[in-house]
Amino acid sequence: MNEFEIIDHYFKNSTPHRSDVKLGIGDDGAIVRPPKNQWLVVATDTLVSGVHFFPHAPAKAIGHKALAVNLSDLAAMGADPAWATMSLTIPNINESWLNEFSEGFSALAKQYHVNLVGGDLTRGPLSITVHVIGFIPKNGILRRDRAQIGDDIFVSGTLGDAGAALQNIHHAPDFLLQRLNYPSPQIALGKNLRKIAHAVIDISDGLIADLGHILRQSKVGATIEIDQLPLSEALKSLSPTLDATELALTAGDDYELCFTVPPQNTTNKILKKFHCTRIGRIEQQSGLRLKKKDKTPYQLKNKTGFQHFI
Numbered sequence: 001m002n003e004f005e006i007i008d009h010y011f012k013n014s015t016p017h018r019s020d021v022k023l024g025i026g027d028d029g030a031i032v033r034p035p036k037n038q039w040l041v042v043a044t045d046t047l048v049s050g051v052h053f054f055p056h057a058p059a060k061a062i063g064h065k066a067l068a069v070n071l072s073d074l075a076a077m078g079a080d081p082a083w084a085t086m087s088l089t090i091p092n093i094n095e096s097w098l099n100e101f102s103e104g105f106s107a108l109a110k111q112y113h114v115n116l117v118g119g120d121l122t123r124g125p126l127s128i129t130v131h132v133i134g135f136i137p138k139n140g141i142l143r144r145d146r147a148q149i150g151d152d153i154f155v156s157g158t159l160g161d162a163g164a165a166l167q168n169i170h171h172a173p174d175f176l177l178q179r180l181n182y183p184s185p186q187i188a189l190g191k192n193l194r195k196i197a198h199a200v201i202d203i204s205d206g207l208i209a210d211l212g213h214i215l216r217q218s219k220v221g222a223t224i225e226i227d228q229l230p231l232s233e234a235l236k237s238l239s240p241t242l243d244a245t246e247l248a249l250t251a252g253d254d255y256e257l258c259f260t261v262p263p264q265n266t267t268n269k270i271l272k273k274f275h276c277t278r279i280g281r282i283e284q285q286s287g288l289r290l291k292k293k294d295k296t297p298y299q300l301k302n303k304t305g306f307q308h309f310i
């Protein structure tokens, strides 16, 4: 197979065709039509073999994740995904790998009605750059720098699962491996947060690191109640071999949303519907404080790398 046969076979009709795409894969550029009265949200993320995934990770999982991490960025903006491009660098032509990879990508694209409209294919060390575009209504913008003193802090789903799988990739329970390999971008929650939340971020680098971005950019501080952190049964079952609290605070790759909600919205039924948990509060005093149930400070065991957030 040559380059063009690969594009035709594995990518050209692999995702849903959208009516706002006039011209997709096959020309020098794609032609798309933005909706009236909405802003476009643009995001991109690269996955590099050996850095973001194990070289021998299932190709289907790599295809899924390359799109999922990008959709997670759109979710954190409250956006409705629409179009994607992909720059794929592969060391050689391995048809079964390409087949699985494109299956993983297109299954997720179908779920969110994302049309792959172009890309690039080159030879080199395995790496995938995906670029996504979505829409938000003009009055529905969500940003990192809008947290306010007195907001409650929430997270969706459970934390630390992907990190736990990474620590013990060969013996991790299936549930945790799924969480690492097939993260679910929180698109529906993100859209629902437009009317409820002040500030939103997706957790790709770990709760402390990512909440830290909200705090610095909003010029506020926070306290997190350690015993409120949502932990999956699978993660809890691995303790005390693994330190679930530490993973929930510092491990990345979960792709849940962390967001702040003003007091008048904390009983909104969306929060329950999407399994969101209150974990703390935004405060005036800058920095991040971690508190135990008895109100005494929780000491992070692995402080390195996170000191400047505390």
Ligand code: ADP
Pocket (backbone or CB within 6 Å): 007, 011, 024, 025, 026, 027, 028, 029, 085, 086, 087, 088, 116, 117, 118, 119, 120, 121
């Ligand atoms: P060019 O020669 O202009 O750089 P290419 O030969 O790289 O274009 O690509 C031909 C067509 O295939 C273009 O429409 C491009 O957008 C599309 N394409 C290339 N690689 C991919 C890919 N990995 N996924 C989707 N579309 C791709």
Ligand code: MG
Pocket (backbone or CB within 6 Å): 027, 028
């Ligand atoms: Mg060209």
